[in-house]
Amino acid sequence: MGTQDVLRTLPVAAMAAVVVLDLLAGPSLGLLPLLTLGPALAAVVGGVRHTALAGVAALVLSVPLAYHDHLLGRPQIIVTLVAIVGVTAAAMLACRLRAEGERKLADVRLVAEAVQRVLxxxxxxxxxxxxxxxxxxxxxxxxxxxxxxxxxxxxxxxxxxxxxxxxxxxxxxxxxxxxxxxxxxxxxxxxxxxxxxxxxxxxxxxxxxxxxxxxxxxxxxxxxxxxxxxxxxxxxxxxxxxxxxxxxxxxxxxxxxxxxxxxxxxxxxxxxxxxxxxxxxxxxxxxxxxxxxxxxxxxxxxxxxxxxxxxxxxxxxxxxxxxxxxxxxxxxxxxxxxxxxxxxxxx
Structure with missing residues (x-):
């Protein structure tokens, strides 16, 4: 497994760690908002689609965890869901802007190389x-x-x-x-x-x-x-x-x-x-x-x-x-x- 493959597993590993810790500690520590680490890390190591999938996974995991912690219908789960959606949307926007910047930089490099070849x-x-x-x-x-x-x-x-x-x-x-x-x-x-x-x-x-x-x-x-x-x-x-x-x-x-x-x-x-x-x-x-x-x-x-x-x-x-x-x-x-x-x- 290459370095890039290892990095792409970080969002999954982070959300898995949150799930395990929440099951062990219960609702007393309030770990559910940490599921936002999934889409946040996905934006660093992947693209828009990878980030969106991590956000969906975080939302799906938050529901059974909230049920286990007896938080369904309480303000805590509402805040967690809003935080996951917000972080995922911001991360997807950052990914898109980064991709556009990389494309522009690639175009500039091609022009620079062409100029150098002519010279x-x-x-x-x-x-x-x-x-x-x-x-x-x-x-x-x-x-x-x-x-x-x-x-x-x-x-x-x-x-x-x-x-x-x-x-x-x-x-x-x-x-x-x-x-x-x-x-x-x-x-x-x-x-x-x-x-x-x-x-x-x-x-x-x-x-x-x-x-x-x-x-x-x-x-x-x-x-x-x-x-x-x-x-x-x-x-x-x-x-x-x-x-x-x-x-x-x-x-x-x-x-x-x-x-x-x-x-x-x-x-x-x-x-x-x-x-x-x-x-x-x-x-x-x-x-x-x-x-x-x-x-x-x-x-x-x-x-x-x-x-x-x-x-x-x-x-x-x-x-x-x-x-x-x-x-x-x-x-x-x-x-x-x-x-x-x-x-x-x-x-």
Missing amino acids: LHPVPRRAGDLRIALSYMSAAVDARIGGDLYDIARAPGGVRLIVGDVQGKGLGAVETAASVLGAFREAAYDEPSLADVGRRLEEHLALRLGGEKFVTAVLAEVREDEICLINYGHPPPLLITGDGRLHRLEPREEAPPLGLVALSATGPEPYGCAFRGGDQILFYTDGVIEARDRGGAFYPLEDRVLRLLRAGDPQDALDLLERDLVAHVGGPVPDDAAMLLVRRERP
């Missing part, structure tokens, strides 16, 4: 000797859509990509994310270097963002046997080499996010590392490493990638990592979580 259009899964896998998990709390973003573009010098996270939630964050992706798609093809792509994104955001809003991001350019990175205050990617070693690709110096680069004396410096056949790099947003289990422990991403990203197909490997993250949380992730895995095939 994060499908990216190529192959680019030369690169194989690419994606994972995006939307936060399930009140259908809040966020600003996690990613994209991949072919450029004359190699394959360029961006993974980022817009500050904030809701449609404002989605609008900013769409703006960043649009600017990246243009700059990735036009600009001669990755640093120029970053400068163009910063100029674009400087015109759009106000106050203290910002976008953390990692820009990358995959070349022959190496990868170049620029990190704008984003969690560092993880390099898993073909021989099973793990490296955090951290910049030499921390840099502010996009939108705040002008506040720094110097902008972020490009850095890189070898990226050969059999190597793979995992890009991710902070929704992954900040996901907690019920005990408050953060998801140990670095401890899991070496074991979980071994599958022959990159998407299968990333799907396995995603399922492990959900299992760690014990349910939907509390914040948007995006992951992008780039694997270089062996010659």
Whole structure:
């Protein structure tokens, strides 16, 4: 029997307990009004029909109990019957309102997911000797859509990509994310270097963002046997080499996010590392490493990638990592979580 089945038996158990106690104690304790626990609990664990059936059961049980307690025709039984009818009606109304709210929330979530899919259009899964896998998990709390973003573009010098996270939630964050992706798609093809792509994104955001809003991001350019990175205050990617070693690709110096680069004396410096056949790099947003289990422990991403990203197909490997993250949380992730895995095939 599942948890839901156990919960649905609570109204029956409550009314059965009232019946037993009343038969044992008699009319002295005046337990009959407690039959209203049946429809009240039914409204919590069931729907309108379940609540109505519990109310009818409470009314039916109250009559023989009143006869046993010699209360028929007395004010006590009249009050009990009115209380049962009133509580049942109120509980049925609450169930109906809750169901309407859940339907509206489901519709909002569908719209949010559609918006997110339009924003994060499908990216190529192959680019030369690169194989690419994606994972995006939307936060399930009140259908809040966020600003996690990613994209991949072919450029004359190699394959360029961006993974980022817009500050904030809701449609404002989605609008900013769409703006960043649009600017990246243009700059990735036009600009001669990755640093120029970053400068163009910063100029674009400087015109759009106000106050203290910002976008953390990692820009990358995959070349022959190496990868170049620029990190704008984003969690560092993880390099898993073909021989099973793990490296955090951290910049030499921390840099502010996009939108705040002008506040720094110097902008972020490009850095890189070898990226050969059999190597793979995992890009991710902070929704992954900040996901907690019920005990408050953060998801140990670095401890899991070496074991979980071994599958022959990159998407299968990333799907396995995603399922492990959900299992760690014990349910939907509390914040948007995006992951992008780039694997270089062996010659």
